[in-house]
Amino acid sequence: MKRWLPHPLLTPVLALIWLLLNNSASVGQLVLGLLLGWAIPLFTLAFWPERVRLSRPFSMLRFLRFFLYDVLIANLTVARLVLVGPRALNPVFVQVPLDLRNELAISLLANTTCLTPGTVSARLSEDRRFLLVHALDCTDPQALIDTIKTRFEAPLKEIFEC
Structure with missing residues (x-):
């Protein structure tokens, strides 16, 4: 089969x-x-480098819920920034420490970050332990790191690594 x-x-x-x-x-x-x-x-x-294995496929629904909600909110936020004009933006680069080890999960995390307006994955460290993320407007870098880790990385870890 x-x-x-x-x-x-x-x-x-x-x-x-x-x-x-x-x-x-x-x-x-x-x-x-x-x-x-x-x-x-x-x-x-x-x-395909390896066979894709999902440990908890229904956790994908939680991940998608967070992702779609964040894309909607981020689109509204970026639209507001564009329509109001550039005020004092706070662009920042942050290094997000990764707990993920599965290459597909890391790739999905990087792509999820890029698909969420206002953030872009800029670089993955060679040892795959840090993801460099650029945020268009961020006043609290630690809050951004915590958001990425709890809303995106944790569900991906459940889905691919448990």
Whole structure:
């Protein structure tokens, strides 16, 4: 089974993305989406460095809830900064110490930080123990570090490393 369906969770996700991109739920698009969702993981299997293992897949829902809420709030905050004009912004770089060791989890944390408006992952240390994050407007760097660790890193650690 694993040989013919190497990433069973990825297949329906790719099919759903296909349907959303085509803005159609017709039978033909569904069949094509499922075919692509099956074929893409199968033909790219050699490029995956390791098999993805989720320790607690339902923790992904908590992670997504925090992420989507933070993206919404950050968009409103950045929009306010743009519309009001540049007041005394407090841009800052902070080094977030990482407890994560799983490469996929670290990558997701870095990408989550980049996808949240107002913050950007700038660099991962060579030993993968620190993530350098730039914040557009931050008055309390320690609060930013705590937010990233509790809202994003902790759920990712639950999902991938427990």
